[in-house]
Amino acid sequence: MKTLWLPLLLSSIIWAEEDYFFISPDAAWNGTGLNQSNGTLNDTGLNRYNTTWDEARNHCQACYKELATINSKNIHLIVQNLSLDYWTGLRRSYNGTIPWSRWSNGDPVTYQNWYPGHPLPNKVKKMIPICSSTTQSPLSTLITTMATPVTNASTEIPTQTTTQTSTVSSPVTFPQFSTLSETNNTDVCPILYNVLECLNMTYEELERTVHEYSSVTPKTTTYSTTTNPTTFSTIFTTTGYETQNTTMNSTTTTESTTASNCIFEPEPDTEVYIEDACVVLLSFGMWKEKHCNETLPFICYDNQFYGQIEVSDVTTSAGNVSWSTPPGNITHYKVEITWNQTKQTYNETNQYKQLLDLTPGNLYEVQVFPVKCGRDLKPQNISFYTKPSDIENLTVVSMTTDTVSLSWSKSKGDRDVYSVHIRGMNSENDQACESEECTITGLTPGNNYTFTVTAIVNNTTRSAPVNISDVYTRPSVVLNLKSADKDSTVITASWTKPIGHHSGYKYYLYNSSDCATSNCSTNGTITTDTFIKVENKTDGTKYCLCVAALTNNNTLSGEMVVIPAYTKPKTVTLSLKFYSNSITATWTIDGNYEKFNLTIQGVTDNLMDTKTITDKTCTFKDLKPGVQYKVSVVTINGILESDPAEESNYTTPTEPEWVKATSNGTTIQVTWGPPKDSAGATINYSVTCASAFWGENTTAIDTTSTKHTFPNLKSGTRYTCYVHVVAGSLTSKTVTAHADTEPKKKTLTLTMLCSSATPLHCENSTTQNELFRKLNNTFTAKFNDDVHWKLKWVDRNVIKSLKQN
Template sequence: MEVKPLAAFVFLAAVIAICPAEAERLYFPQINNMSWDEARTYCQVCFKELVSVTPDNSAVLVEILNNDSWIGMRKKLGGPMDWSRWSDNTSLVFQNWYPRSPDPNNTEDTCVKLLSFGAWLEDNCNSLLPSICYEDRFYGMLNISNIRTTSVTLQWTAGPGNISYYRVTYLSNSSDVTALTYDIHDLVPGTQYQFNVYPVKCGRDLNSENASAYTQPEMVTQLSVTDISTTWAFLVWTKPEGNSSDYRVTVSSDSFAQNLVFKNCSANISTLQPGTNYTFTVTALVEDRSIEGVNTSVSNTTYPAAVTNFSVSHFNSTSIELNWAKPEGIINGYNILVTEYNSSTFLKSIRLSESSTNTSITDLNPGLSYFFNITTFSGNLVSLSKNITKATISGPVTFHDHHHPNFLSAFPAESQGSVMMIRADQVSLSP
């Protein structure tokens, strides 16, 4: 029968959605001539099934069609009646038959071909024709685990149907594997990689499963505290092998923790407390903070602070009392050194507990100047010193009063300018 493209008998629905909400449907015209059964088997092996025509895809199929082609409709496919079910087991809800087709008088099992202009026409199932296969776009999931400095493990979703193998690619590397997992080695630490896994079916790449990840940065090396004071510390370290975007420095003590981020391989850590032991931990980071390197730590103690308001509160001929204010931070106690000022003779060393804020220096000689040096200590660390010089009051001095020959005048050690007068003939003086 001669088939003419009669527009009056062809209904093509407007395409609003090419694919169902749950999947994106793809269509693959096959140019090889096969029987309907051969075409269906090929579609099932290499795709999903012979195409089913719907109002949503009819216009699309006409656009890609160059020849009359088999579709997934056959008279007897197990439906409740002839021509009621598609080969993918979906019910017939749309028809676009060529005039006087199908032939109601034909009792043979016949198949349907889609004419190049969109109409349906039954034909002998053994006729050799091109065909149209379909497949839902594959959306798998690629998972990256066991991320280390130079290796990762990939795991992915199995592709649909008979997958020949999976092609795993990253950078310019490509490997064909049949399993659903693959270990990749010899990567660069701290580097972002894009991984793609293509299920290969009948020599055709399906939609790839994709994921990206950073490898773990290496740990920094040669971390050290090169300088430290009462309130700051300066750290340096060596850049790790591979890549890293910046570094997190964690500063911690028994009662304090703080995270800081630095771009370069050094850090000046300020606002520390005097006399406190700190642990400085440096970690290499990647740009998106998805993974971090192994920690490297070093500990050190800030110097204790010096006392403030060091002064003399009271003194006499044999003692001097010292006062001071306790400094900020942690100290274990105080060291006071006493030296005779004029001769630089060291006299004594006094160690006091951290709760002390004053002390009396006794057994001094009248009328001498003394040099006092005070430092705080925390463990083996000693603060800067504070110094003060003070003289004791002179002792009694006697002499003859030339205006009163029979009297001696005496200045008591703690007098405020008053004078005692005694008769010389009433006092026995030692030679």
């Protein structure tokens, strides 16, 4: 026996999408194609009978790719459509390869699903001896069969009442094995390997035993057995077989040997090894080998063809379609062209087709079917649009500062949309238009544009462009136009540049009480500045100023902006006279006027009075002393006003009504009442406190309050405080008050030495009183009331007592 190996060859396979075709009579001899990606069936139109494997392969190679290969990726697709047994592309030995290792297309076998016991190995046949003898023994049997050998095992023979005769013919032929040195244990038949392990024998020992036993002379042995049970056992040894008889009671054994003639024939097999075998896919999905010259249905496969198809030289009415050639015997190409629910079919033998008389802007769908053995292969598909026809009569309808309206004639044929390409000075963009009238938006005012219009289908296919150039948008209005209105004979105006582009400006000035755009003349003055000054105008007069931006070399005007512009009435020359309770204003003027507006205002208290008069003098009464007032005079001429003439000053101030000074320690607080006629007004005061003895003046304080405190003054000192009203450069009369700071007392003892020629003169009280009077006068002259002091006569004894204590 030889061990059969079916190696599983693994390799990297490039997997292509394939169709499978079942060629069988059951399919009415119409080959059925199965797409391995989606399981759909395709008709091939064949009319074939069952064939041999070679015929099947020749047909598959001619009309398809090859006989089918089977792997783990396509087995489920193929099996689910089985109805018969089919040839596949596997042969025992293909191009000298290892048996069952490669498919007919050269792919390695990576998947197997053999029927049990298959494929049959090429094993050595068992030889069975056929012998004849004089004893007419029963048919010889091979006693050396190795199905279930057991060492030292015995088989009990039941008690017999008759004599049995057994004939054993030898020699016996054993199968030839290679030695264990030539193969691994796993290479040996698994059953034999288990037997050797059970017999506790090596393979070499078994081989020697078989060799020795095969040389034994054939003989016939007759065994007679009584009714007593007898046990017969056969033991394999290294020198041959030993036969052991064991008699349990009384046993009689008779052995006779006679010569016989034997012949050996191979043991008959239910299945025969096929040298040239091909694989059949059984209807239930398993594999089995058969003679390749048998006739069966078969399965072909073909790679799905994905060719290249191109369209070129497309115009408004024509186009060329070309395609690639698929492998195999292609007889011709079926070309189907579909447009607007219309289909037309052509048969071509070349790989191109020129399409003529097409409609502009139409969608055309082209399918090219290669025809192979009467079978349409997967089509090559392409679709294209013919170019739309060109537009005509492109014109500009109108324009604004940021839009241009265009119109054109409708193009022939079909189109999806029109595209307008806008090219300006510094930008380019596109705008889609649905109809033949289109307004282009988002433009820059005063810019120069070129517009190019094309018809488009399918977002990509365009007609030839048609353009119109030198189209200007109107400039936008000037910004921040304003007149200075500050001169009586000159109109001055300015503005800022408009948004977008411009080449200059045009302005127009006219005298009118009603300014309207319609009154602006087209014949204005052109300038490139954003400032104008027009002189020699009448004072106190209303004018209208129109200004517009220009573009396209100052030939296209934007919208006019109109504002009123005025010359002012002249300003009066004003003079004022101030009193404590009134102000008199007078003025002169050289120019046009109707009346005057006068205003008097308290600068700090916002007190205001307004008058309108035609005279050139006015007195404002009941004013408050010491308050600053501003007088303004404005000349009025119709609705026009001059710049105001203004003067301001203080009314004559009056003194505070009263002043009071009080002390607390070394601090003096001064309070006062405002002037009698200035109650409620904000008045400025100046406050000063001074010491005559020390020759010291505190800093004058300007305040609007009616009290002030002076801290940290000298103790025991009389201070004189002065308060007056301050009004600009004017001051009122001063009001005073006195206050003494609290003294810090110290005692100074003066000892007088009295000497006199007259006895007891110094002891005389008159003398003492005179001395005290003179000292008092001396201190009074020195200190007066400016500082605190006190002179007192003290007895000497009292002083002495004070010192002792």
